[in-house]
Amino acid sequence: MLANQIAAGEVVERPSSVVKELLENAVDAGATRIQLDIERGGTRLIRITDDGHGIERDQLELALARHATSKIQYTDDLKAIHTLGFRGEALASISSVARLSLSSKASNSASDAAGWSAIAQGQDMAVELQPRPMPVGTIVEVRDLFFNTPARQKFLRAERTEYVHIEETLKRVALASSQVAFTLKHNGKVTKRIPAAQSPEQQKQRIGSIVSNRFLSQALHLDTRIDSLRLWGWLSRPEHHQNSNLSQYVFVNGRAVRDRTLNHAIRQSYQDLLPTGRVPAYVLYLELDAEQVDVNVHPTKHEVRFSDARQVHDFISRAVAEALQPQNEVLSADDLSHVEEVSRAYEPAPSHFTSAETQKSRLKDEYYHPRLEAGISVDSNAELQPPQSSRQSHVRESHYQSYAPRSSSQASNKAGNFIVVNEQYLMQPENERLVILDIKRFWLNYTAHLLKQEWQNGVVKQKPLLIPQRLGIPVDEVSDEFIQLWTNLGFDLNLTGPKSVALRKIPASVMHFDISQLTQDLLYKESQQASLSSLEELQSQLLDSLPDYWKPEPSCAWLELLQPLRWRQSDYCHELSGSDIGAWLTVQATTPRHIG
Incomplete structure (x- = not known):
């Protein structure tokens, strides 16, 4: 149907869009191993094999129907979405512009020795069921993408370009799902293997293999929370910057997003630390109550809306800014337990607890610095200004x-x-x-x-x-x-x-x-x-x-x-x-x- 092909354009923009939707379905199915096979940059074949809980035979045909999903049962479920997919549009949209085969065997279907395949090929999206021997899990095959929509097909880029987009999509899903192992094959050759991470150290190594070991070696680790908000991950130091937005990943409750509120908060923390035209690299995870974020605001689900966007923005901006502070100026509770006197960690402001004579003598000493009395070293290369002159310059500005x-x-x-x-x-x-x-x-x-x-x-x-x-x-x-x-x-x-x-x-x-x-x-x-x-x-x-x-x-x-x-x-x-x-x-x- 023409209407189905038009609607599919909102979900399926290129082969990487198909890969994203199918990978997210596999993760939602509880898969621990996912294999992605593509041919000719995904235009000829996209096959995704997972070991998730599978789909029952009597639900296979329904799975290909538009707006049919097992992840949402009631209207109130939309207020707190815990899965990556929820609209039930992906498989129907893909089947309307490609030849799709959905094969699955459910983990609880002990009576069936084999799985079943549901086959749909564009136009009227008629579904044909056939038996297929296979282990528990799901196999989705998408062949000849846009075979029935030449106007869309001519806008596809070179095979290499489409492959790069698919690889980037796989990276984002892999970064969000550390418990899943991924394998990518292109034209029959294995091009990427990402093992599952079972510990924090393995997860760190996994991020290094996905993003780059160079980024991980110089990155700062961040983990802070306030009430129901938690931000953790890795971000580059100010002296390590880049000229493109590559290696910038933000995840909200395990979902990769490109949200202007989040990006602005991070950019604001770096704005005085980077040269003009340079940007940082980061892999950050934001966790909050599902009720506080709406993910149903864009067809591709790349954008989100927060119930209190200002609080989220300020929380991220403050957390990133504190992580970027020079390490010799950050004193945690562990630091305080190792100093002999508390004055090494904190010195009362001289304007409040010192005599007027002491303050007056300090203002005359152009080499005085309050951190020296606190027992903290001061960079000898830094230019020391008398407190009075710096105050005057601030007033002038x-x-x-x-x-x-x-x-x-x-x-x-x-x-x-x-x-x-x-x-x-x-x-x-x-x-x-x-x-x-x-x-x-x-x-x-x-x-x-x-x-x-x-x-x-x-x-x-x-x-x-x-x-x-x-x-x-x-x-x-x-x-x-x-x-x-x-x-x-x-x-x-x-x-x-x-x-x-x-x-x-x-x-x-x-x-x-x-x-x-x-x-x-x-x-x-x-x-x-x-x-x-x-x-x-x-x-x-x-x-x-x-x-x-x-x-x-x-x-x-x-x-x-x-x-x-x-x-x-x-x-x-x-x-x-x-x-x-x-x-x-x-x-x-x-x-x-x-x-x-």
Whole structure:
């Protein structure tokens, strides 16, 4: 039927498309050994033999019918798909544009000494059943691809080109299914053997044989998780890059995908580490609940859609970025257990726990570096800049940030363009006057109000960190009362080893602060004390410390964030004109910082 041939074009683009669908069916059938035979780049013959559980005789004809599948029984099954195939379109589409033979013997069909073959050849897709002696498993033969659709046949490339596409398809399926052994034959000659991997070391060797041993020898291993998300695999170091997208593999729950969200997250982690025009190599596996990902969004199933795409993007970007950090700067819980003093793993920030005289003398020493006091070596070739000069250069680069409204509703609310000065003041022209908001003080007061309200109610809303933060403490252990005290404050801490804890959740109301560093400093100071502070004392310390850890995002759209708040009625918003502006800024610069 013409309609069937047109529909087949969405699934069967070239021989490698046929190979992909049939290999995935074999993996879904529980095969441990799969052999792929092709002739003339797959245009004359594609044969896939597996030792899976097979298909019953009375289901063979149904298997070739369109939209018939044993992998989905109810509509709700589409919400959590655990198999590679699920639409029931592949075999029907292939049989409409080629001569297809499906032979199978089910593992539970003890009464039948032989298997059965279902034969279909294009046009009306009529199916003929014949007995065939064979072991348990399935054999699918696809001959003369596009024999009845010359318009599609003339677009096939050279035999070598089609073979390369088939080989790449086999690599992707093999990388996703480490428990299956694969054999590839082209024109009767074995061109690739991939043994099954039964251990992590064998899997590592398998990846080296599929991608390249050179990639594996210099690759960084990654394995991190947060809640139901887990990312693991291998990625190239920044100094080992390439000029093409080859050797870039991403798998979501065992399915090879080419998803823009995932690729952008990885590319973002490498963006400042690679020369222009160069790209990394990686083999990464993302695992999450099947309910959180929709794979039914594209005919080829190469694209997926996440229920929380932003969380997945940030999780991957953060995990890859941390894996790419120089190894001499990464301190894990195991590292902390081997240092004699915790100061070697963590040194409190000098601006918080050292005297003013000490800070002043350090600023005069152009060779001072805080990592030297922490007992960590500093690269002698690196250019050391005085902290004061680097701070000044940063201010010069990002002193002014201009923004435009993102929506018409924002513009209609007298928004217009506005300027953020030094990440603290929002200035917006309005008629012949200038509206100025001290964002920092307003947000400090707003955050303090939310925290006090949640502490008073006894329920602090928390948000999980995408990557748990390891923090240093000057003692080997902390008491349960100490952990409970921080829990009541809104922080989820877990003891991970000698002199280290993991920060997993923080108060949800705390935004635009360097919360990890704030927690580290307070935690370090608190654990040094002989007696445990009360909850009220710790709450006061946190509020008093917030101004020193102000760290808004450089690209924060402040007007959109402030829109639902009554910031124009606050004491931190002023409408000025003419010479009043300079006088107001002078007063603000000399006013001590505080939280209302």
